[in-house]
Amino acid sequence: MPIAGARPLELTGRAVREGAVPDPIDGKVLRSFDPATGEWLGEYVVDDEASVDEIVELARDATPWWAPATTRERGRCLMRWADRLAADAKELAVLLHRELGIPEHECHPEVLAALERIRASARHAERILRRHRIAAPSPRELDTTVTYRPYGVVGALGSWNDPLWTTVGVIADALAAGNTVVFKPSEFATAVGKFLVDAFRVANSAAYLNVLSIVYGDGRTGAALCRSGLDRVAFLGSLVNARRVLALCAENVVPVHISRSGRGAMIIADDADMAGAVDAAVHGAFGRAEYRIEVVYVVASARARFLEELRTTLERDRGGPAVSRAMKTARAIEIVGRHIDNALVLGATALIGGYGSVRPPFVDPIVLVDPADESLLLTERTPGPVLTVRTVPDVDEAAHLVNRDRSVSSATVSSVRHGTALAERLVAECVVVNRGLPRSQELSPGPLEFALPRCVIGGESGSTTMPAWVMRFTYLSVLRKLLMKYDMDDKLRLYRPFAVLSAHRRSEPEMYEGKA
Structure with a gap:
C-alpha cells in the first residue's frame, strides 16, 4: 500500500526544458516543480484507492473525541496552527512563489491574508455555532432551540490557482465546526498543501495527527x-470539475459545498472615478484578487479616458501587479495562446502585448480592446495576465452582457452617482461598488457550512427543514406537557399534526395514555 507521505527529492534535474511544461504525475510518483526555473521542489507517493480509504478511516477514528471538544478548544488548535504558519511565513511565501509562479511581492500579502482567515474562523466559530432560540410565530406553536453538530469527515479538494487563502478558509471552517478533514491539494500545488498540513501537526500534539490529513x-x-x-465534500475549482465532483458524490448522496472559480467582470460608467477604476481594473486583472477580472465593460463616453489612464498606469508601474507570469500547466499556456490569436484575427486591438506575449512557460501582460462577440476571450475563461476591454453604448447594455454570461461569478462597478443601483441589477455571487475585489470574510462559507442544525427542544416553528427523526424526537419530547394544558377536544385537535409523524411507531390512543 502506498504511504501517504513525502520524501525528499534527490534528483537535481529540470522539469521544464525548452519551454515545455511536464505532467506532474509519473506512474505512482507526483513531482512538484518551479514553473519559472524548472527545478524540482518535491516528490510524493500517489495515494491509490486503498490508501485513501485507510486515511479516511483514521480521520473517522479521530471524530469521536474531536467533535465533542468545545469550539473554544478547537479554536485554540487553529490559533496554534496560525501561529506556526506565521513563524514560517517567509518560507511559505517563497514556496508559494516557486511552486505557483506568483510574483514575490504578492506572496507575502497572500500569506498574511491566510493567517487572518484561520484566526477569523477560530475567533468567530463559538458565536456562529452557539445554541440559539427561535421564537414561535403564534401561541399555538412552540419555541425552538437549535444547536449544531459536525458532519463527521470532510474531504477538501483544493485548487491550483488559489491554493492558500481559499483552501485554509475551507479547512479552518470545517475544523472549527468539529469535523475532521482529509485534504487533497491540487497536483500542481502539492508542496504548498503539504506545508499547511505539516504546520498544523507541528503546532498541535501527536493526538491531533488525524484531525487534518492529506492525500496526494x-x-x-x-x-x-x-x-x-x-460525510461532506468541499470542492474548490472550475465549473467543469465541479460537475465531475457532484456526479461522483451523487453515487452515495454525499452533500457537496462548491467554491467554484469564475470570471470577474467590471463595469465603468461615464461618471466613474477614473483613477480608482483603473487601479481596481489593474489589481483585479493582474493581482491576486479573490475573483480575477477578465472583462471590463466601459461606456463609449468614458472609453478614451479609461484606455489612456490604463496604458499610462501599466507603463509606469512595471514592477506592480502587471508582470509576467510563469504558467503552471501546459494547457493554460495553450489556452492563452489560442485565445489571443483568435481575438486578434477577429479584429481586436492590442493595447498592451500581443502575439509575442506568450513565451512558454511565461505569459506577459496583455490588454486587448473590443474583440468580436464570438471571440474566445468573451465566450470562454482565459487564464493568465490577460484583460479584455469591451466598449458598450451604456450601462444598461453592460449589465445585460454581465448577466448573460453564466461564467461570471463576481463583478465590480465604478460609478459615483449610480453605483449601488447598478450593482443591484447584476446577478453575481459578489458585487463590489467603487473599489476592487478584495478578500473578505463575507465571501467565505463560514463554519455553518460544515455544521448540521439540530432542533433539541423544538416544535413546529422552524423545524420543517430538519430530518424526520429529529422532528419526531422534538415533538414527542414536549407532547405530554402540551396535552396537560388543554381539554379533551383541544388535545385531539392539537395532537393530530404530531401523530402524522409518529403513527408508524405508536397509535394515537397509546401515546395519549402516556406510553410515548
Missing part, C-alpha cells in the same frame, strides 16, 4: 476520496 494525487485520487465514505 490527481483527479483519480480525488475521485477515490469522493467515493471513500465521506
Whole structure:
C-alpha cells in the first residue's frame, strides 16, 4: 500500500526544458516543480484507492473525541496552527512563489491574508455555532432551540490557482465546526498543501495527527476520496470539475459545498472615478484578487479616458501587479495562446502585448480592446495576465452582457452617482461598488457550512427543514406537557399534526395514555 507521505527529492534535474511544461504525475510518483526555473521542489507517493480509504478511516477514528471538544478548544488548535504558519511565513511565501509562479511581492500579502482567515474562523466559530432560540410565530406553536453538530469527515479538494487563502478558509471552517478533514491539494500545488498540513501537526500534539490529513494525487485520487465514505465534500475549482465532483458524490448522496472559480467582470460608467477604476481594473486583472477580472465593460463616453489612464498606469508601474507570469500547466499556456490569436484575427486591438506575449512557460501582460462577440476571450475563461476591454453604448447594455454570461461569478462597478443601483441589477455571487475585489470574510462559507442544525427542544416553528427523526424526537419530547394544558377536544385537535409523524411507531390512543 502506498504511504501517504513525502520524501525528499534527490534528483537535481529540470522539469521544464525548452519551454515545455511536464505532467506532474509519473506512474505512482507526483513531482512538484518551479514553473519559472524548472527545478524540482518535491516528490510524493500517489495515494491509490486503498490508501485513501485507510486515511479516511483514521480521520473517522479521530471524530469521536474531536467533535465533542468545545469550539473554544478547537479554536485554540487553529490559533496554534496560525501561529506556526506565521513563524514560517517567509518560507511559505517563497514556496508559494516557486511552486505557483506568483510574483514575490504578492506572496507575502497572500500569506498574511491566510493567517487572518484561520484566526477569523477560530475567533468567530463559538458565536456562529452557539445554541440559539427561535421564537414561535403564534401561541399555538412552540419555541425552538437549535444547536449544531459536525458532519463527521470532510474531504477538501483544493485548487491550483488559489491554493492558500481559499483552501485554509475551507479547512479552518470545517475544523472549527468539529469535523475532521482529509485534504487533497491540487497536483500542481502539492508542496504548498503539504506545508499547511505539516504546520498544523507541528503546532498541535501527536493526538491531533488525524484531525487534518492529506492525500496526494490527481483527479483519480480525488475521485477515490469522493467515493471513500465521506460525510461532506468541499470542492474548490472550475465549473467543469465541479460537475465531475457532484456526479461522483451523487453515487452515495454525499452533500457537496462548491467554491467554484469564475470570471470577474467590471463595469465603468461615464461618471466613474477614473483613477480608482483603473487601479481596481489593474489589481483585479493582474493581482491576486479573490475573483480575477477578465472583462471590463466601459461606456463609449468614458472609453478614451479609461484606455489612456490604463496604458499610462501599466507603463509606469512595471514592477506592480502587471508582470509576467510563469504558467503552471501546459494547457493554460495553450489556452492563452489560442485565445489571443483568435481575438486578434477577429479584429481586436492590442493595447498592451500581443502575439509575442506568450513565451512558454511565461505569459506577459496583455490588454486587448473590443474583440468580436464570438471571440474566445468573451465566450470562454482565459487564464493568465490577460484583460479584455469591451466598449458598450451604456450601462444598461453592460449589465445585460454581465448577466448573460453564466461564467461570471463576481463583478465590480465604478460609478459615483449610480453605483449601488447598478450593482443591484447584476446577478453575481459578489458585487463590489467603487473599489476592487478584495478578500473578505463575507465571501467565505463560514463554519455553518460544515455544521448540521439540530432542533433539541423544538416544535413546529422552524423545524420543517430538519430530518424526520429529529422532528419526531422534538415533538414527542414536549407532547405530554402540551396535552396537560388543554381539554379533551383541544388535545385531539392539537395532537393530530404530531401523530402524522409518529403513527408508524405508536397509535394515537397509546401515546395519549402516556406510553410515548
